[in-house]
């Protein structure tokens with residue numbers, strides 16, 4: 156008993172102590188952070204690669220969400236020093252088109268920080284002209300190569316489109332935008348709300364891939380990756396929809412298109 160208690164004590168000492176786990180800064184001081192092993196254990200992807208290659212951007216989001224789900228978020232780039240680094244210029248590696256729902260905080264659930272995500276949020280991630288312009292701005296001006304349309308479980312806007320209650324004001328615009336997805340998914344087996352949420356994302360991915368004049372061209376040329384995802388509230392996991400990861404146009408090397416997009420003097 157005593158020996159095992161001592162062993163436990165010794166191994167507890169060898170392991171990173173509890174305060175280190177809850178405080179990334181303490182870990183940084185301890186020298187453990189950013190080691191190859193630490194990065195592997197925390198699914199960390201090189202931040203520059205995430206910006207230059209949308210596939211690396213996807214791995215970054217997947218890794219960050221995995222940290223969140225496994226309760227080992229590292230909360231990167233969330234202090235004042237990180238803000239000052241991006242004060243003059245931002246290079247978000249992903250555009251997230253997501254729902255306004257208070258349970259869908261994108262930086263938290265993807266464990267990202269300042270300057271990482273360019274987020275367009277409306278209820279049901281319904282898009283209109285201002286959303287399109289925002290996404291085009293990120294793609295054209297900021298050089299962001301990854302666009303993720305993300306729906307979520309228990310989405311009230313999709314639920315409203317399913318139930319079609321009488322609603323006041325402009326809320327009907329949300330319902331009108333989503334009702335097509337409800338009609339498309341109504342004969343699918345399974346839960347009608349979950350099916351409509353998924354179908355809504357698939358429709359919105361198509362909407363952006365076909366959006367003239369900027370995104371449609373960039374998508375066909377392999378300069379921007381547009382995919383869909385659904386976030387589950389019951390376990391925090393983001394599922395990237397396989398239908399949106401198939402038959403993608405070949406990517407152009409980032410260096411080529413980055414040079415072409417360089418500001419002209």
Ligand SMILES: [Zn+2]
Pocket residue numbers: 254255256278279280307309310311312313
């Ligand atoms: Zn929602």
